[in-house]
Amino acid sequence: MGTAKLNHIAIASDYYAMNALYYQALFGLRAAKNFRPARAQVVSDGVVGMNIVPRRDGRCSGLDHFGFEVEDIEDTIDKITKFDSSLVAIKRPPVRPYAAFSGHDPDANIFDISQRGIGFQEDVYAEKLEPTTRHFDHFALRTLHGERCAQFYSEVFDMTPLNKKFDDDNYYLTDGNMTLAILQWKMEDFADMDPQRLGPDHIGFKVESVDKVMEDLDDLTGQNPHLRARSIGYGMEGEARLDMFKKCPLGTGHLTDIEGVYIHLNEE
Amino acid sequence: MPSLINHVAIMSGNYALESKFYESMFGMKNSPKARPTRAVSIGDGYVGMNINPRRAGRPARLDHFGIQVDELASKVKDLESRGLTVLKRPDTRPFAAYSTHDPDGNVFDLTEAGGANMKDVYTHNDWDQERTISHIGLRTMNAEKMAEFYAEVFDLKPSNQVPEGAYGLTDGRMTLIILQWDLNDYAGGGIVGPGLDYIGFKVKDMKAFKAEVQDIADNNPLIAPAPIGTGPEGAKRLEMLQRTSIGSFHMSDPDGILLDIVE
Numbered sequence: 001m002g003t004a005k006l007n008h009i010a011i012a013s014d015y016y017a018m019n020a021l022y023y024q025a026l027f028g029l030r031a032a033k034n035f036r037p038a039r040a041q042v043v044s045d046g047v048v049g050m051n052i053v054p055r056r057d058g059r060c061s062g063l064d065h066f067g068f069e070v071e072d073i074e075d076t077i078d079k080i081t082k083f084d085s086s087l088v089a090i091k092r093p094p095v096r097p098y099a100a101f102s103g104h105d106p107d108a109n110i111f112d113i114s115q116r117g118i119g120f121q122e123d124v125y126a127e128k129l130e131p132t133t134r135h136f137d138h139f140a141l142r143t144l145h146g147e148r149c150a151q152f153y154s155e156v157f158d159m160t161p162l163n164k165k166f167d168d169d170n171y172y173l174t175d176g177n178m179t180l181a182i183l184q185w186k187m188e189d190f191a192d193m194d195p196q197r198l199g200p201d202h203i204g205f206k207v208e209s210v211d212k213v214m215e216d217l218d219d220l221t222g223q224n225p226h227l228r229a230r231s232i233g234y235g236m237e238g239e240a241r242l243d244m245f246k247k248c249p250l251g252t253g254h255l256t257d258i259e260g261v262y263i264h265l266n267e268e
Numbered sequence: 269m270p271s272l273i274n275h276v277a278i279m280s281g282n283y284a285l286e287s288k289f290y291e292s293m294f295g296m297k298n299s300p301k302a303r304p305t306r307a308v309s310i311g312d313g314y315v316g317m318n319i320n321p322r323r324a325g326r327p328a329r330l331d332h333f334g335i336q337v338d339e340l341a342s343k344v345k346d347l348e349s350r351g352l353t354v355l356k357r358p359d360t361r362p363f364a365a366y367s368t369h370d371p372d373g374n375v376f377d378l379t380e381a382g383g384a385n386m387k388d389v390y391t392h393n394d395w396d397q398e399r400t401i402s403h404i405g406l407r408t409m410n411a412e413k414m415a416e417f418y419a420e421v422f423d424l425k426p427s428n429q430v431p432e433g434a435y436g437l438t439d440g441r442m443t444l445i446i447l448q449w450d451l452n453d454y455a456g457g458g459i460v461g462p463g464l465d466y467i468g469f470k471v472k473d474m475k476a477f478k479a480e481v482q483d484i485a486d487n488n489p490l491i492a493p494a495p496i497g498t499g500p501e502g503a504k505r506l507e508m509l510q511r512t513s514i515g516s517f518h519m520s521d522p523d524g525i526l527l528d529i530v531e
Contacts, residue, residue, distance in 0.1 A: 012458075014281050055523075056501070057495065057524045057526060058465070058466075058496075058505050058509065058524060058525075058526045059329075059458060059524060060327045060328060060329035061281065062326070062329070063327070065459070088451050090452055090454065091455065093457070093500070102451070102459055107409075109461065110459050144372075144373045185373065186353070187353035187354075187368065188355065190367070191355050193358075194320070194326070194367075195332075195375045197331075197373060197374070197375055199461055201325075202325070230323075230324045231324065237323075238323070238324070241323070241324065241325055259322070260324040260326060261325075262324065
């Protein structure tokens with residue numbers, strides 16, 4: 001197993017404060033003691049941090065990117081350019097609690113790069129937080145050149161490929177805790193619904209019981225209707241989208257956050 | 269005959285409000301045949317804009333564009349011969365008969381002139397108005413190749429009004445501006461992946477337009493433009509937009525979608 005850890009997820013959101021509360025309420029994610037209220041809301045399962053970033057001008061609202069913590073950033077950037085000399089990584093403004101650099105894979109899927117113990121990390125990334133019972137399990141992206149991207153993450157971040165069914169054209173790579181699911185983007189998958197561009201697709205949580213999470217969601221909606229999930233699977237097109245989501249084999253429960261970001265539940 | 273770039277689509281968590289913004293600021297019109305249960309479709313007399321409610325699993329953003337061709341069957345064959353998949357769409361769509369993508373994975377819709385599938389504003393989008401959609405900006409991994417693709421397949425002509433280093437293809441009225449997506453452009457701010465970047469509008473009188481924007485925002489803060497250019501990161505993003513667009517005034521819609529305004 002490699003030393004790079006996929007330990008950062010970012011969502012850009014029109015309702016970032018409320019969405020952070022949703023993840024805290026339903027999954028027990030924790031905020032840092034020393035959080036910065038003027039910026040993104042950052043929550044964590046004790047290992048993986050998730051930044052819920054206010055949507056800015058020119059940005060999309062949705063699941064946005066992910067990030068790796070590595071032992072040596074320079075070495076990682078060398079590996080990226082060795083893989084493909086046209087790929088670049090750029091230094092980020094120092095206000096970020098996690099990202100020191102950002103880069104992209106051959107299909108332009110964006111990721112952040114951070115370094116353990118480098119000194120600039122803030123918020124949940126700087127504090128040791130107790131692990132939560134419900135925790136992040138996978139991050140899925142849908143991309144045009146699945147095989148090449150899988151090769152990229154395996155070579156650059158030493159992620160280990162997981163076994164898959166012989167007729168599955170997706171790729172699954174693990175860092176020992178989190179799985180990166182690289183789903184093959186195909187136009188034909190979008191028959192009966194609106195086609196979606198390449199990019200991040202969903203996040204996965206490992207939970208003690210899918211039924212218990214659904215029960216808790218029902219209770220949460222009753223307590224605070226602002227913290228309710230979006231409906232999924234309704235109508236012919238909703239059903240087609242849900243069927244497509246269900247093709248990811250890494251979970252059995254399906255729901256969304258308050259803005260519609262797909263959440264996959266994988267029972268322990 | 270060149271095809272027409274006459275469809276733009278936005279996904280929004282505030283889709284009804286977004287429509288009021290474009291109707292108020294640019295005089296875009298809804299259709300008397302509108303279907304209230306679905307997306308809002310508004311038009312400027314040439315380009316139709318669908319503002320679709322954000323659905324589960326989908327981001328909110330400037331999402332895709334659409335092209336009207338004289339004859340669909342041969343165009344579908346041409347695209348398939350290039351190894352691209354062309355999908356027939358559910359018949360509830362007011363514009364799209366088919367959807368496909370360019371070799372970089374940018375999704376676009378296809379329809380046929382006078383097609384039986386057309387609904388809402390697309391059945392009568394033929395009036396004159398002062399403020400119109402004039403261009404869209406697309407950032408992509410292989411800009412030069414994509415420009416060749418759109419020019420060849422849709423017989424679009426090179427435009428003489430393009431930002432430096434970009435490719436502009438026009439149907440005579442609407443221009444598709446194809447920009448090279450480069451991570452280095454995002455140094456100093458938030459990063460956005462490849463895809464549609466901004467919508468361009470042409471206005472007759474910029475001074476009057478700016479005054480009206482202010483007046484509308486003062487009267488109804490819910491449809492005020494979201495701020496742009498604020499703080500060091502906002503300033504960088506605005507500078508990038510200014511450098512890679514053709515307008516002299518820049519603003520955003522209430523969701524933060526960037527608009528490039530040309531007089």
